[in-house]
Amino acid sequence: MRRPRSPCPRPSPPSPLSLRRTLPALLALGLASTPSLALNATETNTTLSLSNDRVHFVLNKTTSYMTSVVLDGVDLLGTPVDATSAIGPYVDAVFTPKQDNYVPSAAAGATYKLVQGTDSTGTAYGGMIMSQPNVEGIVGELLEQYWFLRDGETSLHQFTRFAYRNASVPYLTDFTQLRTLFRPHGPLFTHLSTNKDWFVPEPRPNPAVDSTKDLGVATLVQDTTWYIGNRTNDPFVEQVADYYTKYSMADTYREHDVHGLFADGTYTPDNTTFGAWTVYNTKDTFFGGPTYSDLTVDGLVYNYIISNHHGDSTPNITDGFDRTFGPAVFHLNHGPKGGSLDQLRDDAASMANVNYGSQFYDDVAQYIPNYVTSSQRGTWSAKINLPKGASNAIAILSAPGYNYQDNTANTAAYQYWADIDGNGKVEIDRVKAGDYRLTIYADGIFGDFVYENVTVSAGKQTDSGNIKWDAESSGTELWRLGNPDKSAGEFKHGDTPDPTHPLHPPEYRIYWGAYDFIKDFPTGVNFKIGKSNEAQDFNYVHWSVFGGSLRRPEVVTGPSINNWTVSFDLEDNDIKHTTNGTLTIQFAGVATDAGNTDVFSTKLPYYNLPYVVSVNGHDLPPFIVPYYHSSSCASRQAVTCYTTANKFTFPTSYLTSSATNNLTLSLPFNATGVSVLYDALRLEVQ
Structure with a gap:
């Protein structure tokens, strides 16, 4: 049992058509006949x-x-x-x-x-x-x-x-x-x-339609993923990438409409x-x-x-x-x-x-059994006082008592969300009457705001009034790496446009094996706060091993792959009169040996994944990512999957102002099925 839990070139078109509602325009174009208002059901x-x-x-x-x-x-x-x-x-x-x-x-x-x-x-x-x-x-x-x-x-x-x-x-x-x-x-x-x-443009032929009939010149490299770079005159190869996979066309549902x-x-x-x-x-x-x-x-x-x-x-x-x-x-x-x-x-x-x-x-x-009619719905609104620095904020109504990502635990509950405007106002219409948890998150802010006991009544406007979100804090922030937005897109091979094809797709949409971590980071990831570049010096995926692709068929292991280093310098005043340090790591996705199944097994060692942080040689207690929080983000061309987070606490005596500090971020050695994607990291002291 599971646990709960660059566009194409655009030719200049005529005025947009609404083929359902602008029949006169269609008639003028000769694309429709005069209606007889006849519907046939036979x-x-x-x-x-x-x-x-x-x-x-x-x-x-x-x-x-x-x-x-x-x-x-x-x-x-x-x-x-x-x-x-x-x-x-x-x-x-x-x-x-x-x-x-x-x-x-x-x-x-x-x-x-x-x-x-x-x-x-x-x-x-x-x-x-x-x-x-x-x-x-x-x-x-x-x-x-x-x-x-x-x-x-x-x-x-x-x-x-x-x-x-x-x-x-x-x-x-x-x-x-x-x-x-x-x-x-x-x-x-x-x-x-x-x-x-x-x-x-669609590949021609397109192996995803039916690989037994439409394979053409293509080499299977992963499930529903092919190398087609040796095709000639294929519009996808010429304009997009040498690899084609159904995962390149996936999308998150926040703003998805059609x-x-x-x-x-x-x-x-x-x-x-x-x-x-x-x-x-x-x-x-x-x-x-x-x-x-x-x-x-x-x-x-x-x-x-x-x-x-x-x-x-x-x-x-x-x-x-x-x-x-x-x-x-x-x-x-x-x-x-x-x-x-x-x-x-x-x-x-x-x-x-x-x-x-x-x-x-x-x-x-x-x-239609179970359909919730208009009379069974209401409207919810609120005024949110957002933390300083918040942008792209969203309000979510979902099953009470559960993280919104785990609303499958209540199969009777519905879900809703809407953007919060620049004045903090939010309104959601046509909400099924019932009880909800309110969750708010925003770009630039660590953590989510959670508020229980929102009750929406049928046929009524439910106004939750003014709600103040105080951002979580564990003291004075010394530095952050990445932007907390539930995505690894800001890092190398994330949202960066591919420079080698004219449509410049975001690099993460291209099969992961198109890139070679070993060549990109021959000595591993060594990121220096204040000097390194997030888009160049911090990979979008932290692998435990790398390889097993068409480009690099051998699997490479080594401490420079499963261990990453983040280094930083501090002044005396940064840690003077402090006792506790907190490293917050938000993950945009974690792959344990459970993959995307959320099913536990003893066949492999890391269905529950131990993730370890070391501060200047001091190992902190591991963060155990459970099998039911596992996802297939890295291998399936995504930078946002099931998100999770942990706060690693330690005495500030582990830190120093007289030398460079080193954080070591570690996955188990030679764990072939595991990886993590980072959303953002932050160090605080108090």
């Missing part, structure tokens, strides 16, 4: 289908895959080469004791239902509902998927429900993964878009542009808070609802679990010849707010 022995004048979706009852996704006469799924290509959207999950990837099917007992009606605005809608009971024969386990289409829209509104009721087996297994996927095949789409700042695929017209029938997008108009039914990170698009368009790719907490499946996730929006759009990715992305992003679709969701709530 069922046969083998299919369910929803369509209106612009889109057509067909769901195969045998496989639960959509096998036709047509916008303005163009099938965006492309050309299938077998039964598992050119499919989707569809739902799959890893949620049984077998821990295999499960897709519902009629053969396994899935049932399918078509619904239709008229919403409160008089707009016709239809819905396709799949229900899979007793997954893999497990009594009480249920997976349901809901897709709704409204007339006049080119979007599917989607919800996913999972339930487990079996008192005789109160704990079933870990809920490892839940997602929906759109899996096109063929050349139509040309670009991948993670967010407004990170979008790239991701998807863009077709620039090169391979469309009339050279017009198309987009296929996942839009997050809500995030309250996800877990992990704003620092949760996951895959977005890699040739497939994902909606990751639950996963541990970067070591984020996932829930236990226990008797009584019943949660409906969503809504999210699967949106299709169509632009003119020469139109830009920005143009279609902006259209999709216009839906990424909590009020979009809210009345419609109330109208169809009769079909």
Whole structure:
């Protein structure tokens, strides 16, 4: 059981289109016909289908895959080469004791239902509902998927429900993964878009779509990671990197709103542009808070609802679990010849707010168990007195009693967050009525502010009034290394733009094996406070060993790898009349032998990782990072994962003003599966 816990070049586009709401512009471009306000919902022995004048979706009852996704006469799924290509959207999950990837099917007992009606605005809608009971024969386990289409829209509104009721087996297994996927095949789409700042040309062929059919010239170097640098005329290689991996397109969820695929017209029938997008108009039914990170698009368009790719907490499946996730929006759009990715992305992003679709969701709530309607929600606000130096501050409402990263421990709780403005004001709308923990963090400030007992009432404005955050302190700060922002991006190979490719991706987004720690730091990391450069002299990952990559296949061990040195000079007055020193280390991610699984085992020695600090030769008690705080940050192209911290205390008699002081930061020697990413370090005395 788990423990709780440089954009592409942008051509000058015409004015952005909103393909849902600006039909006159589409008519002027010849990209839409006059609507007949006709929504069709049909069922046969083998299919369910929803369509209106612009889109057509067909769901195969045998496989639960959509096998036709047509916008303005163009099938965006492309050309299938077998039964598992050119499919989707569809739902799959890893949620049984077998821990295999499960897709519902009629053969396994899935049932399918078509619904239709008229919403409160008089707009016709239809819905396709799949229900899979007793997954893999497990009594009480249920997976349901809901897709709704409204007339006049080119979007599917989607919800996913999972339930487990079996008192005789109160704990079933870990809920490892839940997602929906759109899996096109063929050349139509040309670009991948993670967010407004990170979008790239798609490799051709793209091995991530299906490595058994689309590998091309590529060498596998890690899971879903290939060296493709010896390709010729590949736009990704020419513009982005020699390595391609799905992890390069991941994102944290704090500001994430939309991701998807863009077709620039090169391979469309009339050279017009198309987009296929996942839009997050809500995030309250996800877990992990704003620092949760996951895959977005890699040739497939994902909606990751639950996963541990970067070591984020996932829930236990226990008797009584019943949660409906969503809504999210699967949106299709169509632009003119020469139109830009920005143009279609902006259209999709216009839906990424909590009020979009809210009345419609109330109208169809009769079909969606557990959906929290508008009448069951309220608004929360507060005025936060932030510490001096705070920036980019955020307020989070999450499960009471738990770190927001561990809100999986309460599978009935929802989560919300919002930026705190320059005047300290924050407001969050459409909050599910109930009790919450308030957490606040900000760039530049060590530690989080935690405030329990926030109660939001349905239909009311809950104002918590003035809240003062006094930043944590253990005395006088002598120095800090890094910026406390829950990220290792400021260090070498972090956020620094890659200088070798014209799109200059942040270096951390490129496969870790593209860099050679041994050459970068031949004598190890020796950082001098006040003299060294964080972006050059402090690596973004602290490895215990290095190697095992295509570039350096041999694994190198040595004390200059697992031991780093931070040195500093002090004046007499810095430590005069002081007795206690405190070294605070905030970690942006830690990999123990548990990797991203959060599962304990005795097969390897460091599922619980001892991290040791020595002050001028005095070893301090180790910080034991538990297996359920482990993540796969370094190996999966991220600089923010499950964050944790520790305060190392010691007598200031360990320090000196007559010579250079040395801190040694140590991982176990020759521990092949472990590493840490630093957020920031600070030394204080009192």
